[in-house]
């Protein structure tokens with residue numbers, strides 16, 4: 213209980229400062245509306261359904277892109293570790309593309325897939341793919357030889373060895389890669405929506421910003437941050453449960 | 460048909476970024492059907508390598524390894540192996556580890572469950588069915604590994620220092636269990652150990668290996684085939700056999716030691 217208070221006290225201080233600084237006139241309340249005004253705007257957004265419509269749209273695109281990145285990324289990473297021709301083909305690409313600023317992909321995706329949901333999903337997918345590939349590759353490459361031998365001796369086929377031994381043994385690294393991807397997915401989706409879109413949290417934020425409704429704009433920013441934070445917490449819980457065998 | 464034959468088998472490890480190691484050099488060895496053969500030798504002499512070749516995990520590059528007259532080309536459920544470091548699946552519980560091999564054998568579900576329960580009792584792990592390997596002691600992990608291999612009832616049993624992590628008491632118990640299992644369902648056993656007493660007590664014959672590169676230095680008949688039991692260890696004949704094997708092993712152990720420095 214006490215540790216929770218200590219852990220979140222910086223957040224509380226930040227909230228107090230956010231309220232006090234504009235009210236004391238230290239900054240222009242138009243540039244930084246006090247927290248209470250932002251929360252009031254947030255309740256307004258909740259009432260009009262703006263939050264539900266745009267939040268849901270963002271969540272859908274984020275989930276689609278992320279799930280796609282996980283499925284393709286795990287398959288690619290494991291195959292890279294398992295079949296050397298796949299590694300020879302894919303590994304150099306991964307190395308070259310890894311340092312590329314991910315948001316640079318967004319305009320290209322919009323050019324290819326249009327202004328709607330497809331370009332957002334594609335941006336999240338491509339941006340999240342590499343961390344998952346790299347996690348799965350490292351995990352699968354590090355699997356102990358005897359575990360594979362043991363399954364072969366029991367009569368497992370190659371495909372069964374992959375599914376029943378390599379993937380579960382690589383799970384700690386795979387899940388760590390997915391955690392990185394989860395954080396990136398928020399960044400990429402909102403960035404893509406800010407750039408150009410007709411729906412979503414990024415759209416909400418940018419349109420309120422253009423209209424000068426800064427309290428509502430901040431409410432949008434706050435919502436995205438909070439959802440991102442809680443998604444990560446929830447993910448850690450799920451990860452802990454999935455890896456409970458590590459003792 | 461479970462006779463095993465090594466004929467002039469050599470094996471070289473070629474690690475990608477270091478010098479090759481000649482682990483075995485022209486090893487010839489026959490293991491008779493339903494014989495209990497112990498492989499005795501200093502660490503690093505190639506005992507595990509020999510077992511891996513027989514298990515079909517490493518390719519036979521020089522010489523020939525045959526089981527029942529047929530060359531070994533890969534792993535198979537006729538040869539069950541207990542690996543030196545357990546090789547349990549850490550993400551599976553004790554019960555799931557034991558069930559895995561039975562699932563691969565396509566046994567009916569009820570039969571699998573029955574056998575798993577039986578084996579858990581046999582190795583005295585009742586109550587730990589749902590524990591993960593990380594929650595077990597070294598000795599318990601070793602017993603899970605043994606149970607997992609015995610569950611599928613292989614005709615040939617390969618054991619790589621299977622009792623190394625057990626305390627003396629548990630080890631003695633496991634010796635009796637192993638002998639009882641083999642009496643019930645006769646098997647050909649190749650048993651790697653560096654414990655001379657264990658080799659003499661369990662085996663029909665003991666193959667003594669030389670320090671690296673491993674070769675078979677001598678094969679000693681223990682001659683206790685029919686009379687195994689706790690009473691045996693107190694006899695003069697047993698002590699003499701242990702002494703004799705110690706003499707053979709001592710020289711090799713010293714050689715292995717000096718070579719490491």
Ligand SMILES: Nc1ncnc2c1ncn2[C@@H]1O[C@H](COP(=O)(O)OP(=O)(O)O)[C@@H](O)[C@H]1O
Nearest residue numbers: 472474480482501502503504505506507508671
């Ligand atoms: N994967 C490997 N790569 C390189 N050298 C190895 C490898 N495995 C074993 N060796 C070497 O081969 C020799 C025999 O090893 P091993 O069969 O494990 O011996 P033992 O089981 O008798 O202790 C040792 O000198 C060891 O260092």
Ligand SMILES: [Mg+2]
Nearest residue numbers: 506507543619
């Ligand atoms: Mg060994």
